[in-house]
Amino acid sequence: xxxxxxxxxxxxxxxxxxxxxxxxxxxxxxxxxxxxxxxxxxxxxxxxxxxxxxxxxxxxxxxxxxxxxxxxxxxxxxxxxxxxxxxxxxxxxxxxxxxxxxxxxxxxxxxxxxxxxxxxxxxxxxxxxxxxxxxxxxxxxxxxxxxxxxxxxxxxxxxxxxxxxxxxxxxxxxxxxxxxxxxxxxxxxxxxxxxxxxxxxxxxxxxxxxxxxxxxxxxxxxxxxxxxxxx
Amino acid sequence: xxxxxxxxxxxxxxxxxxxxxxxxxxxxxxxxxxxxxxxxxxxxxxxxxxxxxxxxxxxxxxxxxxxxxxxxxxxxxxxxxxxxxxxxxxxxxxxxxxxxxxxxxxxxxxxxxxxxxxxxxxxxxxxxxxxxxxxxxxxxxxxxxxxxxxxxxxxxxxxxxxxxxxxxxxxxxxxxxxxxxxxxxxxxxxxxxxxxxxxxxxxxxxxxxxxxxxxxxxxxxxxxxxxxxxxxxxxxxxxxxxxxxxx
Numbered sequence: 001x002x003x004x005x006x007x008x009x010x011x012x013x014x015x016x017x018x019x020x021x022x023x024x025x026x027x028x029x030x031x032x033x034x035x036x037x038x039x040x041x042x043x044x045x046x047x048x049x050x051x052x053x054x055x056x057x058x059x060x061x062x063x064x065x066x067x068x069x070x071x072x073x074x075x076x077x078x079x080x081x082x083x084x085x086x087x088x089x090x091x092x093x094x095x096x097x098x099x100x101x102x103x104x105x106x107x108x109x110x111x112x113x114x115x116x117x118x119x120x121x122x123x124x125x126x127x128x129x130x131x132x133x134x135x136x137x138x139x140x141x142x143x144x145x146x147x148x149x150x151x152x153x154x155x156x157x158x159x160x161x162x163x164x165x166x167x168x169x170x171x172x173x174x175x176x177x178x179x180x181x182x183x184x185x186x187x188x189x190x191x192x193x194x195x196x197x198x199x200x201x202x203x204x205x206x207x208x209x210x211x212x213x214x215x216x217x218x219x220x221x222x223x224x225x226x227x228x229x230x231x
Numbered sequence: 232x233x234x235x236x237x238x239x240x241x242x243x244x245x246x247x248x249x250x251x252x253x254x255x256x257x258x259x260x261x262x263x264x265x266x267x268x269x270x271x272x273x274x275x276x277x278x279x280x281x282x283x284x285x286x287x288x289x290x291x292x293x294x295x296x297x298x299x300x301x302x303x304x305x306x307x308x309x310x311x312x313x314x315x316x317x318x319x320x321x322x323x324x325x326x327x328x329x330x331x332x333x334x335x336x337x338x339x340x341x342x343x344x345x346x347x348x349x350x351x352x353x354x355x356x357x358x359x360x361x362x363x364x365x366x367x368x369x370x371x372x373x374x375x376x377x378x379x380x381x382x383x384x385x386x387x388x389x390x391x392x393x394x395x396x397x398x399x400x401x402x403x404x405x406x407x408x409x410x411x412x413x414x415x416x417x418x419x420x421x422x423x424x425x426x427x428x429x430x431x432x433x434x435x436x437x438x439x440x441x442x443x444x445x446x447x448x449x450x451x452x453x454x455x456x457x458x459x460x461x462x463x464x465x466x467x468x469x470x471x472x473x474x475x476x477x478x
Binding site for chain 1: 366369370372373376377380381386389390393394396397398400401404405408409411
């Protein structure tokens, strides 16, 4: 009597993959730290360019923090699939019997843990330095959480589409930035509303709704894009 | 009926059939645009508030409408190409993108010219429709840039198709998120019947005319695209020999 073929359970691979990606990132912390410094530097550029008037800085602070977050997420995005593409493990991932959308989601979540989450943790420093109070910091954290997650998910589609191409980083920004506009608009405006003392629930509802939509659809688009760019 | 569409999907058949439609759409489109523009510029009465400045809508509205129309055509044919692997559909998507980008650009330029006397500024950042059109232009540019960046044509087709579909999901969200801003743009007056008939008629003529002209240009571009893609095939060689004459 022959034993039936044993396949690994669906979904068991994704945790292995996430563990591996996290370990790789710990061994090479530069990839995590550089976007953070980039974020802090953009935040420092504006007072240098516009003058140190604290009232003006408080007025533009929410928008600047959000733009800086968007740009440093974009900067980090390039590395999402690049290393795996170069050493060939991305191809193995596509050929494996594990569902590719789940694997792509796993990689994106790890990428967010390494880029989005540290950025959220650093963002209060920027907000405080612009002369805004603790209530604004809370709202900033509340908008950056769904916002950066949405940006990682949207960005994973763009990163998957451009992964094999040369000079892909400018192209990647061109693809992802227009798609990311709703997140930027709602993120920055919600914080501005909080500064003015208005009701912010609409913005937060939108950001979480957008995040859920991206969580539902983006992994499939990313998986399709990965297959196309690796054929 | 179905047989007609099935035959249309074959590149050589499309190549032979297209010129008739290009000519028909082009001629009727140009006549309608001529008629509509004449009626819009000379027969329609001046607006009681905007005087003659409103007359730019006879170009602005068709351009803005076609910028969205071209994106829908691009996204739908990209989807068809991706799902049913129809080669001609990818050619349509490739041909529609630059046209759509140009219509978007024209809508922005004519809008700016209109904005100067109406709002006192060429460019109004706070207006949701200006921003939607601008982001639409960026989406087109991203699509075209991705196509250009990938050398292999089959891969470029599929990758850009994914991008077009992702963009199509996002366009309504982008539109409503910029709508969230306070609007200074004129409200819509075409559908509500608030416009005087002698002003509306030329506009409808121009919308129809520009749509037909767009159809003619699209088919012409698709035909060129097909010729380029099939340049190594036997039927293209036969076609060229027939046109140029045997050497």
